Amino acid sequence: MKIKIGLLGLGTVGTGVYKLITSRGGHIRESTGVYPEIKKILVKNLNKPRKVKVEGLLTQNAEEILKDKEIKIIIEAIGGISPAYEYVKEALSSGKHVITANKELIAKHGEELNEIAEKNKAFLKCEASVGGAIPILHQIDRLKITDEIDFVGGIINGTTNYILTKMTTEGRSYKEALKEAQQLGYAEANPDYDVKGFDALYKLAILMRKVFNINVPVNSITRKGIDEITTQDLNYINKWGYKIKLFAWGKKVKDGIFAGVEPVLVEENNILSRINDVNNAIILRGDSFGEYVFVGKGAGELPTGDAVVADLIDILLNYNIKDNKRINFLPIRQGSFTDTFYIRLETHKENILGLKKVLKFLKEQKVSIVESSYENGTFTAIVKMKKSVETFTEKLEKITEIKTIFKVLQEDITEEVSKFEDFVEVI
Numbered sequence: 001m002k003i004k005i006g007l008l009g010l011g012t013v014g015t016g017v018y019k020l021i022t023s024r025g026g027h028i029r030e031s032t033g034v035y036p037e038i039k040k041i042l043v044k045n046l047n048k049p050r051k052v053k054v055e056g057l058l059t060q061n062a063e064e065i066l067k068d069k070e071i072k073i074i075i076e077a078i079g080g081i082s083p084a085y086e087y088v089k090e091a092l093s094s095g096k097h098v099i100t101a102n103k104e105l106i107a108k109h110g111e112e113l114n115e116i117a118e119k120n121k122a123f124l125k126c127e128a129s130v131g132g133a134i135p136i137l138h139q140i141d142r143l144k145i146t147d148e149i150d151f152v153g154g155i156i157n158g159t160t161n162y163i164l165t166k167m168t169t170e171g172r173s174y175k176e177a178l179k180e181a182q183q184l185g186y187a188e189a190n191p192d193y194d195v196k197g198f199d200a201l202y203k204l205a206i207l208m209r210k211v212f213n214i215n216v217p218v219n220s221i222t223r224k225g226i227d228e229i230t231t232q233d234l235n236y237i238n239k240w241g242y243k244i245k246l247f248a249w250g251k252k253v254k255d256g257i258f259a260g261v262e263p264v265l266v267e268e269n270n271i272l273s274r275i276n277d278v279n280n281a282i283i284l285r286g287d288s289f290g291e292y293v294f295v296g297k298g299a300g301e302l303p304t305g306d307a308v309v310a311d312l313i314d315i316l317l318n319y320n321i322k323d324n325k326r327i328n329f330l331p332i333r334q335g336s337f338t339d340t341f342y343i344r345l346e347t348h349k350e351n352i353l354g355l356k357k358v359l360k361f362l363k364e365q366k367v368s369i370v371e372s373s374y375e376n377g378t379f380t381a382i383v384k385m386k387k388s389v390e391t392f393t394e395k396l397e398k399i400t401e402i403k404t405i406f407k408v409l410q411e412d413i414t415e416e417v418s419k420f421e422d423f424v425e426v427i
């Protein structure tokens, strides 16, 4: 038996999907009894050179695919909201199954699209939207049947991890590393989505919806990207034996969710410090399984194509674990997960008063200084707080001489998370 597929988009992801479906079709038939065949491919520009042979398959007219009754499965790899949203909605409404890699679409409209899918007895699958090749959504579906999962977090953007790795280990400039990430097909069409933390934010919203059964408005989560990290900061961070990573995290407590996306310092003995290049690492904590760390390639043609084809196989096997019923809205709260901070402040040599002011403040706050340096008017330090972490950061942010504040994750995420509630202060 054959099943016809309509592919929307033939960029990085679409090409990976095309390569895998055409080269592994026989294996897919052996395992599922169904041979997948791509009948049409939607693109924007018909004259663009392609990496795969697709004569006769390309179209610029979406209706040729969406209205084709023979096509039973749509794979969406266009990206962005419009027209992807309209296409996915139309496909699901007519009972076609949809697989998408589009995290922005699922983070913002996943709830509505899921309802349409359910109403029309269609599958809506989005494994490739989070963690690239890592089969994380599939695993969460299974794990949450037996466990209460209260923490999900980690490194979930390949582009930023690639940039930070290359800047740290090979001395590349930010611009050079970003350009490479774009050439390798890791970055979003607008790379601001990566470097300013939006991509990680969308993925975190999808993960939290899956793990906690809540619908999380994306604008309720605090977000900070990597675009303001300076070489000066990187030098100190390296010198003191830390790595910097874009960290996304969600933690459920009794009456709310703490969540955020931000660059953090990690010590060398923390597993996240060894997650380099395009790799992602996603940590889950459950009351029975304890802790899992899932590691794999977070972006790129074949890794992402692989996640899409895994969804295709699930559909062919009719494998679908139903989502639990959504629980009532839980507020997103502001909080911290650490008592240790990296700060850098700049004072002109003659403005010694500014430096004195900050040192006096740190003394009043009873912080202990773990590392520090004073060079050419720049005071840089890693400081450890005793309590009142959020009040501390709020106050720090108001001191104009302070140019950088990063949180520091300590040795072991499990230990930190168990200390978490001690340090949380609700605003």
Ligand code: NAP
Pocket (backbone or CB within 6 Å): 008, 009, 010, 011, 012, 013, 014, 042, 043, 044, 045, 046, 048, 077, 078, 079, 080, 082, 083, 101, 102, 103, 104, 128, 129, 132, 185, 186, 187, 188, 189, 298, 299, 300, 301, 304
């Ligand atoms: P891409 O390389 O920019 O490819 C986009 C494709 O969509 C292109 O083939 C383009 O056509 C087509 N397209 C764009 N706008 C269109 C429109 N209005 N009508 C018809 N076709 C249109 O993007 P990508 O990197 O493959 O990413 C696609 C999606 O997958 C995004 O949601 C992204 O976040 C997600 N994703 C990407 C990766 C990754 O590693 N890149 C990993 C996981 C998820 P032309 O080729 O003619 O320009």
Ligand code: HSE
Pocket (backbone or CB within 6 Å): 128, 129, 130, 131, 132, 156, 157, 158, 159, 160, 186, 187, 188, 194, 199, 298, 299, 300
């Ligand atoms: N731009 C995304 C990243 C693609 O770099 O992680 C994978 O979702």
